Amino acid sequence: MTDILAILASAGLWAAVLRIATPLILGTLGELLCERAGVLNLGIEGIMTFGAMIGWLAVFNGADLWTGILVAALSGAAFGLVHALLTVTLGVSQHVSGLGITLFASSFAYYLFRLLVPVAGTPPKILPFQPLQIPVLSDLPFIGPALFTQTAPTYLSIALALLLGWVLFRTPLGLAIRMTGENPHAVEAQGISPVLVRYGAVTAGSALMAVGGAFLTLSAFDSFIPTMVQGRGWVCIALVVFASWRPGLALLGALLFAFFDAFQLRLQTALGGQVPYQLFLMLPYLLSIAALAVTARRARVPQALMQPYRRGER
Template sequence: MISEIFSEAFITGIIGATLRISTPIILATLGEIITERSGVLNLGIEGTMLFGAAVGFLVTFATGSLWLGVLAAAIGGMLLALLMAVLSVYLGLSQHVSGLGITIFASGLAMFIYRLAVGAPIVPPTVDPFTPVAIPLLSKIPIIGPSFFNQYILTYITWILIPVVSVFLFRTKPGLRIRTVGQNPFAADTVGVNVNLTRTLCVVTGGAFFGVAGAFLTLAYQNMFLIDVIGGRGWIAIAMTIFGNWNPVMGTVGALIFGFLDALQLRMQTLGVELPFHIFLMIPYVITIVALVSVSRKATVPAGLLKPYRREEKGG
């Protein structure tokens, strides 16, 4: 068994699986980081992802086009995020409760629409999913090639988005504006930034990320829609946002740790190793809680998070 674990095939397999499993979590985490940097905690993430998974699947199922499915998932996610923005930004309602409301609403709607479209067949319908695309030359490198450079296009896009989001938030003017809105909306308003509009744009952008993250699960990772397809990945992304200190690169590291543990657990099961795999699945949550304890001592939380901005109520 030991020799199996250190074989080349096993290592490539596990790296490849880690990257696949972490893709939707990285995407969702990036979306949540953009959202929270502007001062909004979007707990609608879990439901928005399920909605993206359902809509993406159904559009592809109906049209046969995978990319139309991805587009539909992004638009669906943006619409739900817009609703979130209306409730929490413009009306200034509790971000916690509006987010949970969106999750409950979107989950119900996703399953409702899915049932309506396909009925309740014994075998769930499937689509021809995305297939991995080998990058010429690079994919020939031993171990690294087949694991890193034989992935889904959505995974490559996700990896390009990590530096893009990072540079955008920390090295550009709009990024600075977003962070100011999240840190000190009153100061941002004073220098002429439209706080509510900025927040809405960030929430809606985040929604697109959530929707596509959900669609990845039904169009690439699997080829069907199941009710528990998201399985708490949205909450994991919330945790990774905090774990990563609201920084895309660190958030990705967290998502990779999660992906690795999940991949390892899956491989061990297929090898027939008797492992309490639930203990494995629990580790990322426990690590995150421990990370929360250490984060809470530092003041990296966007200071304006959770606070609706009302110009009339300075300091309120």
């Protein structure tokens, strides 16, 4: 019990929560945007892997960190275009197309990495994003080290969650996106092309996912390791359901999830090998499943999710 209190009282825990949450926030927002327009994107796991690899590779080859983020975003957008081509223009199964994108993007990432980066005993490193020093706030006792020692992309991801919430619920563009996910025929009747909206949402959403992946190699860590995404993409898909397709709740869900993840990591060291470490590592996945079981029935699913839209066909 005192162990648990000591963990909760350490600023390191709360700093870790924000760090662990960042890729989840970005991935969840990306998936949420796709699904709000009616397209399930199971490519997320592969897109995050590719974003992590290509962003790192760009920086490794001399680009600056923000260029790395941009390169990752562009690669994600490219995979998003392929997914949109298959699921929106052709209207094939969104499940299978997404899984295909994941298999392709991750194996392509491994292929390029093996081809372009010399094999070495220790994985090559880059200089990642450094924590931002915010005047006054970073110097506050406890709150400073707990909340204000993050890197720039973390603050950016939180801002993006608020921005996406505003766009979706307060702008005509957001109305068009949400309507496309509910009833694309009605969108067409308003003179807006649901095809165009879906293309835009899937492309932009996939770019966000790739940036989430790139955060892993450019900020949380400094090298690329195959399989480092470790199911984060699938967790993001669960978080979208948990958040009932609302960006604000998605932010909250990602933070909550990250809290449990950071907490189990520290509990693991505190208990020092009395319990097999694999049990702790299982917790995040089991937690996602439990969260789905609790929220799935109550969640308001976009009504046209996974429904291909073909003009003049019902």
